[in-house]
Amino acid sequence: VAKAAKDKGVKVDIDEVLEVDKDVGVLNTVKQKLQEERNKAAKEKDIEKGKKIKQELLDLEKELEPLSEKLTELLMQIPNLPLPQVPFGKNERDNVEVKKWGKPTEFNFQPKDHLELGKNLGILDFEAGAKVSGSQFYFLYGAGALLEIALVQYAMDLLYKEGFTPVITPDLAKSKFYLGTGYMPKGNEAQTYEIEGEDLGLIATAEVTLAGKHSDEIIPEQELPLKYIGYSHCFRKEAGAYGKYSKGLYRVHQFTKAEMFIYCKPEDSQKMHEYILEMEEKIYQDLELPYRVVEMCTGDLGAMAARKFDIEAWMPSRNEYGEVTSASNCTDFQARNLNIKYRTKNGKNEFIHMLNGTAIATSRTPLAILENFQKSDGSVEMPKALHKYLNFTKITPKK
Numbered sequence: 001v002a003k004a005a006k007d008k009g010v011k012v013d014i015d016e017v018l019e020v021d022k023d024v025g026v027l028n029t030v031k032q033k034l035q036e037e038r039n040k041a042a043k044e045k046d047i048e049k050g051k052k053i054k055q056e057l058l059d060l061e062k063e064l065e066p067l068s069e070k071l072t073e074l075l076m077q078i079p080n081l082p083l084p085q086v087p088f089g090k091n092e093r094d095n096v097e098v099k100k101w102g103k104p105t106e107f108n109f110q111p112k113d114h115l116e117l118g119k120n121l122g123i124l125d126f127e128a129g130a131k132v133s134g135s136q137f138y139f140l141y142g143a144g145a146l147l148e149i150a151l152v153q154y155a156m157d158l159l160y161k162e163g164f165t166p167v168i169t170p171d172l173a174k175s176k177f178y179l180g181t182g183y184m185p186k187g188n189e190a191q192t193y194e195i196e197g198e199d200l201g202l203i204a205t206a207e208v209t210l211a212g213k214h215s216d217e218i219i220p221e222q223e224l225p226l227k228y229i230g231y232s233h234c235f236r237k238e239a240g241a242y243g244k245y246s247k248g249l250y251r252v253h254q255f256t257k258a259e260m261f262i263y264c265k266p267e268d269s270q271k272m273h274e275y276i277l278e279m280e281e282k283i284y285q286d287l288e289l290p291y292r293v294v295e296m297c298t299g300d301l302g303a304m305a306a307r308k309f310d311i312e313a314w315m316p317s318r319n320e321y322g323e324v325t326s327a328s329n330c331t332d333f334q335a336r337n338l339n340i341k342y343r344t345k346n347g348k349n350e351f352i353h354m355l356n357g358t359a360i361a362t363s364r365t366p367l368a369i370l371e372n373f374q375k376s377d378g379s380v381e382m383p384k385a386l387h388k389y390l391n392f393t394k395i396t397p398k399k
Helices: 002-007 014-043 047-076 114-121 126-132 142-161 175-180 206-212 266-286 333-338 364-372 384-389
Strands: 096-101 165-168 217-220 226-235 254-264 291-295 307-315 320-329 340-343 349-351 353-361
Touching: 014 047, 096 266, 114 142, 114 364, 142 165, 142 226, 142 254, 142 266, 142 353, 142 364, 142 384, 175 206, 175 333, 206 226, 206 254, 206 333, 206 353, 254 266, 266 291, 266 307, 266 320, 266 353, 291 320, 307 364, 320 364, 333 340, 333 353, 353 364
Parallel strands: 165 226, 217 340
Antiparallel strands: 096 291, 226 254, 254 353, 291 307, 307 320, 320 353, 340 349
């Protein structure tokens, strides 16, 4: 565990975890013994002894509660273990390109970035977003709003035919679920906006709610795999500096996403991971967007993933590829945090494996469409796969 955490670039004091766990175990044993004595006193109707034990239990709880909280906090810092086939590396520079599809778009004119295109087309407004909500928020108008809805409808239709159940989830979740899935509200990778005075946070992805849906449940093996395509708004703090390529739609505080989520048997999770990636590739091939597939190295996996692939679409304004999807195999990491098991055919209860992958994120996908499908007159054609969901095939500049 210590080596796996180190490979992920996470500092974990295993000795401290073991020490606190031992202390909690000792106190729980004492607590159990006192509870047995209290029950015995109740049967014997020994009121004085019962009162004494009750007070001892209250005192013990005062000691046990902060220790238990500390243990939970320490355990939350231990990341999922990378699978053996994951390439070793320290950061994104060590990620491995797996394949490419399509050729980077070339133009016989000077292409514009999505911000200039969006403004000229009258569909994208970051100024109004900043006025109303602050930086990194935006308004979509007209064809821009319809494009977002069309992208979600396209993804939902495709995945419904693949046996995924469409789900619209809440945009808020209890802390148990965003912490249990690995989304921490504090620290370097903090994403979650917490609601002051309530045990609620705005979700960073429907992964949180789709994972929470089956918490504390035992799913019969014959019902597996469970495949969901979840629709939600996503909210991310995106704290820190991300450089010149983070402007505009690439890094925002709120966007809409259609998210694939699968529960399966442990022996099927590798196959399901490949299947999610296959669906993501089909989507971006249908949208005619050049892309590459990248496998994350150990140091760029994040806390919950045991293995992860990203699809990066070609983004002309950057003259390079940019991430548009992730496909993660979280093995039983989230299942252990949220107590989700499946019952085998022989009656045993085992922790289930959970996987997730982006179908469409309606911030970066429109970015890639605007920049790759632009024409010299400033118009932007729509990918053929979206024509049946739109009442137009091209967005033209406003006059």
